[in-house]
Amino acid sequence: MDTKIFKVNTENSTIDWIGRKVTGAHNGTIRIKEGNFIFENQKLQSGKFIIDTRSIKILDIEDNETNRQFANHLASDDFFNVEQFPEASFEITHAEPGDENFYYVQGHLTIKGITQPIDTSLHIVTTDNAAVLKTRLVVDRTKFNIRFRSSNFFTNLGDTLIYNNFDLNIHLIAEAY
Template sequence: MKKIFSLTLALISFLCFSFIPAKKDEISYKVDPSQTNIVWFGKKVTGIHSGSLKLKEGYVTFKNEKLAGGTFEFDMTSITVSDLKDPNYNSKLVNHLKSDDFFSVEKFPTAKFEITKAKHLGKNQYAVTGKLTIKGITKEVMFPAFVSLSDNGGAVAIITNKFKVDRTQFEIKYGSASFFDSLGDKAIDNDFELEVTQMVARR
C-alpha cells in the first residue's frame, strides 16, 4: 500500500511539473559594472556641472530576442565631478552632492531602477519605462534606449540618450526656485540629466 501511495504521489508530481510552461524564451543577462559608464549633468543659472556614477549590479531580461525587463542598483557613494579641475572645489561639490541637501548618501548609499515596460520601436530602439528609487522615494521615469543583442546571443550592449529626472520629486529641493524665493543666479534647475554611454551585459 505504501509503495502504491508513493508511486501515486510521484506520478502526480510529474504531471504537475510537466504542465508548467518552461520559460525557454526568457534569458537573463548580468551587467558588467566595469563596462558600464553612467554620466550626469546638473544645470544652474551660472553654468553646468557634470560627473559620473557607478553601477553596483544589474540584470536585463530578454524574451523572444527583445528587451523585456531589468533591475539596476547604483552606488551613490561613487558620485564624481568631472568638470571641476581644482581639487578643493571638486571635493567640495562631491561632498555637497552626498550631503542631505542632495542625495543623503550616508542614509541612502544606493539608488535603484526597475524596468516595468520596454516598448520596441524598431531595430534596436526602445522606449523604456520604469521605477526609479532615490532616497527611498520611487517615481516613474521614461527614456529612449538603444539595445543591441550580439549575433550569438551571448551579450547585450545598451546606451541611452540624455534623459531628464525631476530631482524635486525625490525631495531634493536645495536651490530650487520652485520652493525658495530670491535665489537669483544661485538657482539650480529642478531637472538633472542622466546618460548611459556604455553598458554591457552577458549571459
C-alpha cells in the same frame, strides 16, 4: 520560450551626469553596483540596475579642495544623502519594441528612498553573449526631495538657482549568463 539573462558588467558600464544652474553646469560620473536584464525570444522583458550613490565624481572641477567640497555637498542631505541612501535604482516595468534596436521603456526610478515613474527610449544591441544598452534619463530632482536652490521651493535665488532637471546618460554593457 528562449529566455536569456544578461548581467551588467559594472567595470565597463558608465553613467555620466550633468546638472545645470543659471551660471553654467557641472558634470561627472556615478558607478553602477549591479544589474541585469531579461530577454524572452530576443525581446526585452524586464531589467534593473543599482547605482552606488557614494561613488559620485565631479569631472569639471580641477581644484582638489573645491572638488572635494562639492562632492561632500552632493553627498549631503541637501542632495543625495548617501549615508542614509547609499543606493539608487532603475527598474523596467514595461518594454515595448519600437524602431530597430529601440524600445519604449516605462520604469521606476528610486532616489533617496522615493520611487517615481519615468519613461525613456532605450537603444539596445544584442548578440548571443552580450547586450549594449544606452539611454538618457531626464530626472526632476524635486520629485526625490532634492530641493536645494530649486525655484519650486525658494524665491529670490538669482544666479544661485539650480535647475530642477539633471541628466543621466547611461551606457550599460551586459553579458549573458
